[in-house]
Amino acid sequence: MSKLFSPVQIGAVALAHRVVMAPLTRSRSGQPGDVPSDIMRTYYSQRASEGGLIIGEATTISPSARGWFGAPGLYTDAQVTGWKAITDAVHAKGGRMFAQLWHTGRSSHVDVTGGPQPVSASVDPAYWQEASHLTSTPGGWVKPSPHRALEVGEIAGIVADYARAAERAKAAGFDGAEVHAANGYLIDQFLQDGSNKRTDAYGGSIENRARLLLEIAEAVTSVFGADRAAVRIGPNGRWNGMGDSDPRALFDYLARELNRFGLAYLHIIEPRVKGNVVVAEGQAPVAAEHLRTIFKGRIVAAGGFEPETAAAIVEKGDADLVAFGRHFVSNPDLPDRIRKGLPLSPHDRDTIYTFEAKGYTDYARFGAAA
Numbered sequence: 001m002s003k004l005f006s007p008v009q010i011g012a013v014a015l016a017h018r019v020v021m022a023p024l025t026r027s028r029s030g031q032p033g034d035v036p037s038d039i040m041r042t043y044y045s046q047r048a049s050e051g052g053l054i055i056g057e058a059t060t061i062s063p064s065a066r067g068w069f070g071a072p073g074l075y076t077d078a079q080v081t082g083w084k085a086i087t088d089a090v091h092a093k094g095g096r097m098f099a100q101l102w103h104t105g106r107s108s109h110v111d112v113t114g115g116p117q118p119v120s121a122s123v124d125p126a127y128w129q130e131a132s133h134l135t136s137t138p139g140g141w142v143k144p145s146p147h148r149a150l151e152v153g154e155i156a157g158i159v160a161d162y163a164r165a166a167e168r169a170k171a172a173g174f175d176g177a178e179v180h181a182a183n184g185y186l187i188d189q190f191l192q193d194g195s196n197k198r199t200d201a202y203g204g205s206i207e208n209r210a211r212l213l214l215e216i217a218e219a220v221t222s223v224f225g226a227d228r229a230a231v232r233i234g235p236n237g238r239w240n241g242m243g244d245s246d247p248r249a250l251f252d253y254l255a256r257e258l259n260r261f262g263l264a265y266l267h268i269i270e271p272r273v274k275g276n277v278v279v280a281e282g283q284a285p286v287a288a289e290h291l292r293t294i295f296k297g298r299i300v301a302a303g304g305f306e307p308e309t310a311a312a313i314v315e316k317g318d319a320d321l322v323a324f325g326r327h328f329v330s331n332p333d334l335p336d337r338i339r340k341g342l343p344l345s346p347h348d349r350d351t352i353y354t355f356e357a358k359g360y361t362d363y364a365r366f367g368a369a370a
Contacts, residue, residue, distance in 0.1 A: 002311045004314050004338065005339055006018070008320055010264040010320075011226070011228055013096050013264060015052065015053055016050055017049070017335055018314055018320065018321040020055060020321050020322060021055060021328045021334075022055060022324060022328065023055045023058055023100040023178070024325055026057060027070030027354065028040050030082070031070070033076065034076075036082030039357060040082075042361045043360055045093060046363075047334070048089070048092075049095055049333075049336070051095070053096050053097070053098065053321070055323065056083075056097060058071060058100050058180055059072050059165070059169075060072070060102050060104070061074060061164070062165070064113050064119070067109070068104065068135070069137050069138050074165040074168045074169055074172070080171050084171075084172045098177060099169035100180050101162055101180060103187070105118065105119060105121075105185050105187075106118050106119070106144060106195075107144055107184060108135055108144060108145065109144055111138060112136075117145065117146065117147060118146075119186070121196040121203065122149050122189075122197040123148060124147075124197075124241075127195075127241050128144045128145065152201065160219070162179070163222065166220045166223035167223050169224075175228065176229060178230040179216055179217060179232065181233050183269070183275070184237070184239050187213050188237070188242055190203075191209050191213060193245050195243075206249060210250075210257060214258075217231055226262040226263055230267055231258055233266070233269070234268075235248075235251040235291070236271035238274055251287075251291065255295040259296050259297070265297060265298040266297060266300070267299075268287050268291060268319075269287070270285050270303030271303075276325065276326065283304075285313055285318065288318045298320045298321065301321070301323070302323035305322050305323075326347050327347075330346060332365055333366055336366070343366075345364075347359075347363075
């Protein structure tokens, strides 16, 4: 039997296997109010497995953190109630579920924030003028609104929003919380010097640029305990206009600093993917391989994995678990299919970010009618 299907402990959470459902934005929350919907409960319940881990989709921590129409939140009581129905359904199948906490930063639009201007580490007009950068709004896909730089005095409020969202995640029955620090959203905008041009305590040196993430990690671990908290990073990630002059030094520093928390896991996105697209076919999982030499806790590797390559990286020891995205979209019984060597169904990319059941809850388990 592949090591992929051996038990593993991530912090305080025991798992029966190492096939993880990656956080997948799917735009199906109830409107208005970003409340997790009944169809979301069906979707996650379909993909829950005995002793398996689901990382919930990116979930906004406050109204001004919003940047994607149809994404759920964790800042109201109604959202907590909606998520509680989902975590209950996952737990009823024997699964475990972490929330992913999200602030979109400059990747937003005033039609989604409800009026407030999007914020970032620094102002970069080229970002909102670039044709390839689009944001999901009630009116469709549009360029982001012009953003502004956060004042130093506002940053403590952002950290507090993460702590409050973690408290709501705990009340909603999640087994833990993951901080989304990748893919060009607010924390990543502070981390990488392509977007962070600040000259205060949150800019300039790697230590300063990492300050926001480490403060947020401290806040979330204070709520859940470090053994139920995690961080997701994207070394060398280019999505959403990201870039850094010395990514190895930056992410090596992050891995070393995150060691001190005793996190449940570090979630690493391989640079061979950009957003939800593999852009470097055949590239080895270089980020997990390198950071394994620095980070001392559990590693979840993500980005472009197939069943064979997932089994290989776990056997080699460069990762402890592997997160699958697109395969979980179209294979609700993915762990069972991988375990039994069954064929995988392809997903329909055109229905990834739509708003109905088609392409969401209508994928069948192997051998069952859709």
